[in-house]
Amino acid sequence: MGTVRRLRSVAGPSVVEAIDGFLATLDHPETAGTRRVYASTLRQVREHLGAATPLAVLDTPAAAAGLVAWFTVRWGERAPATFNRNLDTLRSAIGYWREQDWLAGDPSRALRRRGRAPDRTRSLGRAEITALLGREELPLRERTLWRLLYESAARAGEVLALDVEDLDLRNRCAKVRRKGNAVDVIVWQTGTARLLPRLLKGRSGGPVFLTDRRARVPLAPGDVYEPTGQARLSYRRAAETFTAATGGATLHQLRHSALTHAAEDGANTSTLLSFSGHTSVASLARYARVSPEALRRWQQRRDPATRCR
Template sequence: MGAVRQLRPVTAPTVGAAIGAYLSTLDHPETAGTRRVYTSTLRQLRDHLGADHPLSALEQDEDAARLVDWFTRRWAEQAPATFNRNLDALRSAIGYWRDQDWLHSDPTRPLRRRGRAPDRTRALPKTAIEDLLTRDNLSLREKTLWRMLYETAARASEVLALDVADLDLRNRCAKVRRKGSAVDVIIWQTGTARLLPRLLRGRRRGPVFLTDRRARLPLAPTDLDPATGQARLSYRRAAELFTAAAGGATLHQLRHSALTHAAEDGANTSTLLSYSGHTSVASLARYARVSPEALGRWQQQRDPTTRRR
């Protein structure tokens, strides 16, 4: 006969303590990005409700309605992706709290994720990219970074995180850490291969892409060039420089364009998945959509009248 245990009621903590307990479950290297994003959302919730507010109060209709109203007002005007990301953060925490028996219902139930209209214009024409990458007034750092991003179709965050030791210059490849911390290989072409040695100038340690000046604030040794004290180039600064040079285009559009152009050149799904680092075809689909111009050329090639001529 099994032992009989007396069940004790679980006392729910305050909102501040509950948020702290949930975020502690994300304290791992592979969840660092998720923790950073979710922390921002949950801190705003804590500031709205008050750190000492009883978490159990969210079971009450009045507090639940207050939460829904706050969330709607806070993010209703944001892009669907931003709205959904913050809702995911909130629901992930609520799911944890329910697992602890601190809550027994989901106060966000009236909220619905928002659909995103597909953006089919993000790929830049090949001619526009080539014009951009061959400008005479580009610094060597930007010329190398942008060409590497386009040739590898890697995420900018992955390339900016590269250290010199990660590079295999002879084989034109490097190991990168993808989303979810998976280790993968990116491969570049002749354009990047010719630029990298000039950029590195014999350096064997430190970040590949550096700031123009020495770091002014204390940074982790892994984000500094030991010889010059220059810091790793940040995503924010890299994105600002590209947008200014490209007339408003975003750094991410280099990746989008690379995948679209590869699809137009006939790359199959397996190749595109390896090229992009995606793990699902659904994630890849919005990138690998051919342009109207490429679709027009394909139709013209298939047109029986054109073929007879």
């Protein structure tokens, strides 16, 4: 007697219904950023497959192969981090669809995450940092933001989300929301302490870092300073401004530099974990690697010829 196989029906949700169902699971405030990123990727998946197409067709070899080929063309030439981020998004959605019994298999199984070579030069040198933070010709907003990011080693998103009410100017600290929505405290030094009052100009509320002009589109009340209509400065705009002013550096390099320099100055692991907001030593390891500049200084101190002189 032959083997009896159950034929899977093509009945079930359409592609757009399946995507909407998955995104609906990311309806918590702490997952708003994840939902936004996932929605961008899945919108392109929807356009490729067709919104009204039954999701179950992805269980057919032809449709699965087509999805793999399209994904490879769409993101194959991008950086490994970008490729992997979009693949993780697709697989998160597929995992949910399989849990709902909307799919039997994994149409993305032929795709493989891509490794990336470690970049050991992301830390800016101390001289570069000093020159950058000392550029008086730059707008006050940028000088304050960049110095705060370096002195606190906070993530740019955490600092840009600050409201004036979060600041404790007297004690040079502020409450921020870390990854996972955990509440933490960042602390800054004299440079930031001198700039912040000049930036705020006596304001007692609203976002700390504002756009230059009034908001052009409706925004959440918490992202607008009502007296002027200015909006909270976006990460995208802040990153573009920094990259343009530095000739290619990224905002994240300020954080990376701060942690690397702290490690070079002898900060212990516990201090670095608090400084960075990390919860694991493994996540911290890449920041604690000394810079080429520090390595040269160390070699010079050890050089017998230098000691003789």
